[in-house]
Amino acid sequence: MKLFDSRDPRHLLMVGFLVLAFLIPLVIGSSLYYLTILILMLIFIIYASAWNFLTFSGQGSLGHAAFFGLGGYAASLMAVKLGLPSLVTLVFGGCFAALIGVLIGLTCVRLREWFLAMVTFGFAVIIQTLIVSQLAPVTGGWDGFPVPKLVPTTIPGYLMIEYYLVLVIAIAVILIFRYLLQSRIGLALAAIRENEVEARAAGINPVPFKLFAFGVSAFVTGIAGSLEIFHFGYITPEIFGIDLSFWPIIYSITGGLGTLSGPIVGTIVVTLLWDGLNALGLTYARFIIIGVLLVLIIIFLPRGLVSLPEEIRKRLKGRRS
């Protein structure tokens, strides 16, 4: 596997992108507003990529906010109760989410798509109900509790440091996913996704691979959740909200399901659109616009924005002949 090939235009594009990502804060460095948008964008790129990784195994989840929130709660409880530094508890948040992910995965591996979707959809809602009722003495119920920030605000340029920290984590996550998908594990996952019976016949036991995909996806999602919490410095059960389950799906579908670049492109495009609509003063209407966008993309561009150049080329060719 080659990490970089200077003749491949996609690789050149990617490098250009990376350089841009590293240079952008130097240009807009003084604006806290834009830096915050960029940091959240990166966190959601991590989150959407993690969600998308699950679809490589032919599974889907309608409730990834459960892992996002559980990671956030685990990490912040560690940070608050034990006083550990945020960067350490981040990993713990991921591990806790992965543990729960594997447990949910265990019930899900044998299920058909509909039931899998129902279980994951219900899981996030029920976790939220438990957090605000049964677990309220620990979690503070609906009120939540304050959490130390990833980079203490006393350090000058703390947002800038945070940006680069999150950027490095995002790049690492995407490289790991790339490595996993190009390895034998990725091949096995693709075989299971395309036809589980045939994969079995070829000697691949789908269960450990599906669980692995669930665990890895939940782990990275937990880290993304912890990052978000440590960015805001506050955690409430709203983190389990339906919209937090839907964002990674919307990002991945808009960008293109089943591709590594899809969630990245999707997150950037939708986040910019979202903040643009916000600037226009639309509150509920922007959700409606995003919903309509999702429906339109599924109907008219099922392979997402990444496939747009190819589709246009096909259209043009069709017209010429």
Add this chain to the structure above:
Amino acid sequence: MDGTIGILSQVAFWGLYSGCIYILLATGLNLIFGVMKIVNFAHGEFLMLGTYITFFLFVISGFNPYILLIGSIPILIIAGVIVERLCFRPILGTGKLNEIFISLGLIYIFQNLVALIWTDEWRSMRSPYADILINLGPLQLPLDYLIIITVTAMILVSLYIFLQKTALGRAIRAASQNRKGAMLMGVNVEKVDMLTFGIGAGLAGAAGTLWAVSGQVFNPYMGSIPAIKGFAIIILGGLGSIPGAIIGGLAIGMVENFTAFTLGGSWKDAVSFILLIVVLVIRPTGLFGEDEE
């Protein structure tokens, strides 16, 4: 001893009443699944829409809220037909993930459309019979609950008659038994899809009206919890089976109320989900589900 039996039958009666709303929801889900082989994850949103339409009609007309079923059911049927035509038909058969994810877009659209019109605060209605209790031996039955149980039974009986006795009903049953076969016999399957989806949405709308009338609070984001209960019911009763939806709905209603009674109200919503997981761990195809495809 007599007191315990009294309390237990009281709780069972509550279970019967809350089961009614879930039965209407799950019957709609199963009807749609039977014909189109899709699960509409935005089904709870139809219920939510039903509560708001009832609320709106109640405020402007001041009619007896039960009469407003005449308004909420047709409006929801039309909404369902439009949703089927615009969103589900173009992607039918293009893959299960697409069919699941498109309902997410619908959830966003419905929730926020309602929030845009009626804001997102919690609302509730008061039925004109809210204070009337009927004493039946040790039981104290609110008149509203009795009416809701009767209305649900009436709706289910009319649905049964419609499915058994009319040509359209026969077409729906034919399409859900064998889609291709029905098509070859001259059934316009696309029309059946549209109609079935409309009826499913209409049933959810009726559930919404009953939800609002019974005095339960609602806001634009309330649809997901009843929807999860609907899923638990169709997993218990079998995907696509209407009798299963009725039995499953009663079971969930009972379990929920007895859990709330013994363990406390906060477990009420969690228990149906736990039941769902337990059933799926034991039988991955659902309790009465069969392996198809």
